[in-house]
Amino acid sequence: MVPCMTLYRHLGTSLMSKLRDDHPYRDWITSYSSDEFAELCQGLERLLDEVASDTVAVRDAYRYAMQCEFDFFTAPLETASLN
Numbered sequence: 001m002v003p004c005m006t007l008y009r010h011l012g013t014s015l016m017s018k019l020r021d022d023h024p025y026r027d028w029i030t031s032y033s034s035d036e037f038a039e040l041c042q043g044l045e046r047l048l049d050e051v052a053s054d055t056v057a058v059r060d061a062y063r064y065a066m067q068c069e070f071d072f073f074t075a076p077l078e079t080a081s082l083n
Helices: 002-016 026-032 035-052 056-082
Strands: none
Touching: 002 026, 002 035, 002 056, 035 056
16 A cells, blocks of 8 residues: 555645646545645655565565556556557
Protein backbone atom coordinates (compact mmCIF):
# COMPACT_ATOMS: atom_id res chain seq x y z
CA MET A 1 0.00 0.00 0.00
CA VAL A 2 2.88 2.40 0.61
CA PRO A 3 3.76 2.81 -3.09
CA CYS A 4 0.10 3.40 -3.93
CA MET A 5 -0.30 5.98 -1.20
CA THR A 6 2.93 7.71 -2.17
CA LEU A 7 1.83 7.95 -5.78
CA TYR A 8 -1.65 9.21 -4.87
CA ARG A 9 -0.06 11.83 -2.65
CA HIS A 10 2.09 12.97 -5.57
CA LEU A 11 -0.90 13.06 -7.92
CA GLY A 12 -3.10 14.91 -5.45
CA THR A 13 -0.41 17.48 -4.75
CA SER A 14 0.33 17.95 -8.47
CA LEU A 15 -3.34 18.38 -9.37
CA MET A 16 -4.09 20.73 -6.47
CA SER A 17 -2.50 23.71 -8.23
CA LYS A 18 -5.04 23.38 -11.06
CA LEU A 19 -8.07 22.59 -8.92
CA ARG A 20 -11.31 24.40 -9.74
CA ASP A 21 -14.31 24.63 -7.42
CA ASP A 22 -16.44 22.64 -9.87
CA HIS A 23 -13.87 19.89 -10.53
CA PRO A 24 -15.61 16.49 -10.38
CA TYR A 25 -12.72 14.96 -8.39
CA ARG A 26 -12.25 17.89 -6.03
CA ASP A 27 -12.77 15.77 -2.89
CA TRP A 28 -10.28 13.12 -4.10
CA ILE A 29 -7.64 15.73 -4.95
CA THR A 30 -8.18 17.61 -1.70
CA SER A 31 -7.91 14.40 0.35
CA TYR A 32 -4.73 13.15 -1.26
CA SER A 33 -3.04 16.55 -1.22
CA SER A 34 -3.80 17.23 2.45
CA ASP A 35 -1.14 17.68 5.11
CA GLU A 36 -2.71 14.82 7.08
CA PHE A 37 -2.32 12.40 4.18
CA ALA A 38 1.26 13.61 3.62
CA GLU A 39 2.07 12.91 7.28
CA LEU A 40 0.53 9.44 7.01
CA CYS A 41 2.58 8.66 3.90
CA GLN A 42 5.80 9.94 5.44
CA GLY A 43 5.17 7.91 8.57
CA LEU A 44 4.57 4.73 6.59
CA GLU A 45 7.67 5.36 4.45
CA ARG A 46 9.75 5.82 7.64
CA LEU A 47 8.29 2.65 9.13
CA LEU A 48 9.05 0.70 5.97
CA ASP A 49 12.61 2.08 5.98
CA GLU A 50 13.07 1.10 9.62
CA VAL A 51 11.85 -2.47 9.31
CA ALA A 52 12.75 -3.53 5.80
CA SER A 53 14.73 -1.02 3.74
CA ASP A 54 17.81 -3.24 3.58
CA THR A 55 15.90 -6.16 2.15
CA VAL A 56 16.29 -6.68 -1.59
CA ALA A 57 12.94 -8.42 -1.77
CA VAL A 58 11.17 -5.44 -0.19
CA ARG A 59 12.84 -2.98 -2.57
CA ASP A 60 11.90 -5.20 -5.51
CA ALA A 61 8.31 -5.47 -4.28
CA TYR A 62 8.11 -1.69 -3.84
CA ARG A 63 9.38 -1.09 -7.38
CA TYR A 64 7.00 -3.69 -8.77
CA ALA A 65 4.04 -2.16 -6.94
CA MET A 66 4.94 1.29 -8.25
CA GLN A 67 5.24 -0.12 -11.77
CA CYS A 68 1.77 -1.67 -11.40
CA GLU A 69 0.41 1.74 -10.37
CA PHE A 70 2.10 3.36 -13.37
CA ASP A 71 0.71 0.68 -15.69
CA PHE A 72 -2.77 1.20 -14.24
CA PHE A 73 -2.72 4.91 -15.01
CA THR A 74 -1.16 4.57 -18.47
CA ALA A 75 -3.29 1.64 -19.69
CA PRO A 76 -6.17 3.87 -20.89
CA LEU A 77 -3.70 5.93 -22.89
CA GLU A 78 -2.28 2.85 -24.56
CA THR A 79 -5.74 1.43 -25.27
CA ALA A 80 -6.87 4.74 -26.77
CA SER A 81 -3.90 4.76 -29.13
CA LEU A 82 -4.85 1.30 -30.41
CA ASN A 83 -8.31 2.43 -31.51
